[in-house]
Amino acid sequence: MNSNEKDFVFGKHAGLDFLKTQNADRINKIFLQENLQASLTNEVYTLAKKKKIIVQLVPKSKLDRLVAGANHQGLVLTIASFEYAALDELLDQFERQEREPFLLMLDSIEDPHNLGSILRTADATGVDAVIIPKRHATGLTSVVAKTSTGAIDHVPVARVNNLVQTSQMLKKRGYWLFGTDMTGTDYRKWNSNGRTVLVIGNEGKGISRLLKEQMDQMLTLPMVGQVQSLNASVATGVLLYQMLNSRNPLQ
Structure with missing residues (x-):
């Protein structure tokens, strides 16, 4: 894949797991739904601060558009396309x-x-x-x-x-x-x-x-x-x- 392409990781478990791995340096931005439960919001901000990644609070409708209506659970990461191993x-x-x-x-x-x-x-x-x-x-x-x-x-x-x-x-x-x-x-x-x-x-x-x-x-x-x-x-x-x-x- 072209390294300039963009893709998404979304969902609570998939998103948090990605944030905790070495692949987090491929994250361009974090979109977080407004008014989510405090525990998820705090965890995302804590991880994002460590990785120096921008977090943007957005309405649910924006996340719905980003992932074409898939179940994002309030968390979407925009990342460079997934890399393949040689x-x-x-x-x-x-x-x-x-x-x-x-x-x-x-x-x-x-x-x-x-x-x-x-x-x-x-x-x-x-x-x-x-x-x-x-x-x-x-x-x-x-x-x-x-x-x-x-x-x-x-x-x-x-x-x-x-x-x-x-x-x-x-x-x-x-x-x-x-x-x-x-x-x-x-x-x-x-x-x-x-x-x-x-x-x-x-x-x-x-x-x-x-x-x-x-x-x-x-x-x-x-x-x-x-x-x-x-x-x-x-x-x-x-x-x-x-x-x-x-x-x-x-x-």
Whole structure:
């Protein structure tokens, strides 16, 4: 994204969390709704004073216009557009850590709410980085930030030109790739130890054919109900907690 573009972080939890992180230096201005509860107002002013950020009190109608009617809870931050991590730098960094890295690759997730929810679960389960494509997918937006409730600031997101080529590069660096499909190995048998990449497909089409050909194994979520599909963020959550269980089994 162009560094001169502007975006928003809004909502009480997402806004305060952003103010408390090192990313706060990207905040241009804080818009705070008039006549909010004193506790939130005081906390915002205290944090803004430490970061030397301007706070402007405005009516609710202005905040409604800024975020197109979304639920801002009286707090909107205007910031420089969200920054993406460089994948090569991340991989080099992971080479130096003791534990084996776990990466999450998202094949054309289009709904920003899904991406935000996935980032939230990725943070909770210790995912090292998320990889998304530059085209035909949602990027990091204010809606993603709001839905992630601050996780967007803690999970590195790399955006790449071609997921197939990226998968080939990762395999050369010793990573195993696991995809999701209606026919595959029961996810409860999945051993996620080692350098691992979990690939989640598009909400409607799943993993693209060429990318699926790069997978070392396909995983299936068994379903016994009448509806034989799950929301992308829900399916990702189930698989990420299986990863966490596999890497950190109960003693």
